[in-house]
Amino acid sequence: MTKPLQVLLTGATGFTGSYVLKELLNQPNLKVTLFVRDLQKADKLGYTKLPIKLHKGCLEDTASIKQALYQKDILINIASLGFGHAPVLIDACPDTLKKAIFISTTGIFTKLNPDSKQIRLDAEKAIQNSALNFTIIRPTMIFGSAGDRNMSRLIQLQKKLPFFPVFGSGNFLQQPIYVEDLSRFIVQASLSEKSNRKTYNLAGLKAISFNDIIDTISKQLKKNVFKLHIPYSLSLLLAYIYECLFKAPKIKVEQIKRLNEHKNFSIEAAKNDFNFTPLDFESAIKKEIESLT
Ligand SMILES: NC(=O)c1ccc[n+]([C@@H]2O[C@H](COP(=O)([O-])OP(=O)(O)OC[C@H]3O[C@@H](n4cnc5c(N)ncnc54)[C@H](OP(=O)(O)O)[C@@H]3O)[C@@H](O)[C@H]2O)c1
Numbered sequence: 001m002t003k004p005l006q007v008l009l010t011g012a013t014g015f016t017g018s019y020v021l022k023e024l025l026n027q028p029n030l031k032v033t034l035f036v037r038d039l040q041k042a043d044k045l046g047y048t049k050l051p052i053k054l055h056k057g058c059l060e061d062t063a064s065i066k067q068a069l070y071q072k073d074i075l076i077n078i079a080s081l082g083f084g085h086a087p088v089l090i091d092a093c094p095d096t097l098k099k100a101i102f103i104s105t106t107g108i109f110t111k112l113n114p115d116s117k118q119i120r121l122d123a124e125k126a127i128q129n130s131a132l133n134f135t136i137i138r139p140t141m142i143f144g145s146a147g148d149r150n151m152s153r154l155i156q157l158q159k160k161l162p163f164f165p166v167f168g169s170g171n172f173l174q175q176p177i178y179v180e181d182l183s184r185f186i187v188q189a190s191l192s193e194k195s196n197r198k199t200y201n202l203a204g205l206k207a208i209s210f211n212d213i214i215d216t217i218s219k220q221l222k223k224n225v226f227k228l229h230i231p232y233s234l235s236l237l238l239a240y241i242y243e244c245l246f247k248a249p250k251i252k253v254e255q256i257k258r259l260n261e262h263k264n265f266s267i268e269a270a271k272n273d274f275n276f277t278p279l280d281f282e283s284a285i286k287k288e289i290e291s292l293t
Helices: 015-025 039-044 062-069 086-092 115-128 151-160 179-190 210-221 232-245 253-259 268-274 281-292
Strands: 005-010 030-036 053-056 074-077 099-103 134-139 163-167 198-202 226-230
Touching: 005 015, 015 030, 015 179, 030 039, 030 062, 039 053, 053 062, 062 086, 074 179, 086 099, 086 115, 099 115, 099 179, 115 134, 134 179, 151 210, 151 281, 163 210, 163 232, 179 198, 179 268, 198 268, 210 226, 210 281, 226 232, 232 253
Parallel strands: 005 030, 005 074, 030 053, 074 099, 099 134, 134 198, 163 226
Antiparallel strands: none
16 A cells, blocks of 8 residues: 555634545545644544544744644645735745645635735735645635535525515626535545646536525525515615624625625636536535535
8 A cells, every 4th residue: 555645734623624624534545634723622523533633733833834744745725815824834835745735715806805805816826936736726605504604694594584685686696616515626636636736716516696596595495585675885885884883793895795796707627627516506505404404
């Protein structure tokens, strides 16, 4: 048997990272180490009982990530590139590293200018200009279980309310990606040379409008939900007032603006290289609803 590949995974205590870990554990001949900030959190997630190693550190601490990457073959960095850690990570990678996977976001294509957009663009550039055998994966909105902080909230709201507020026309396209499809792709890409020095946009099978998302969830919940359309400019005004009044608003002006942009992306590159065939939205949301009950 060949020597097992040593994998370092960051972000495993988060939503996507926990699925990537499951996927890695299904692979033969890998030795997995998790880079975690909080060992207690990792323990609560049951990670101390798994056949893996834990390395305590954080991406602000250059020495800890350098140490964790010592003698590793593959880095899978799920932690966000939006906090400016990319230069530290690139620098920490040993010359012997075979592959470095970085998760970015299709959010970099927004016409808006959130603070993190330039940081992420600079991060991608730094990775692409490095000597690493990198793969950058840009997912759209990730969903699939209670931990997703997006579809799970829509599902819970639709369960509770007799109507659903839609900010604007609801006709703009979305193409959310199911977390299991994304995790499978991340692991496939990390174990293949096909993805060397490539960048992939990763989205669901087809783009659908926000109205269709609400209707599909209603259908799966077997509950008729009336869509209450609030005109776009009024939505912005209301969100602005709400944001001024509350410290932790549940919806922000920027989110309403993002909902009113098309967010559809080609997944051809992922299809060509890895036969990437994600679930359609209806099948995936059905699985999420089942997992929530
Ligand atoms: N969620 C989405 O819809 C979405 C869409 C597009 C792209 N993305 C990208 O996909 C990736 C995963 O997103 P997610 O929503 O699954 O993330 P998440 O649930 O917020 O988890 C983030 C993970 O990164 C770890 N982390 C954060 N800062 C760190 C640091 N300074 N040092 C070490 N570890 C750190 C967190 O550790 P702790 O547990 O200690 O906090 C956690 O394990 C991110 O890169 C995100 O930008 C997400």
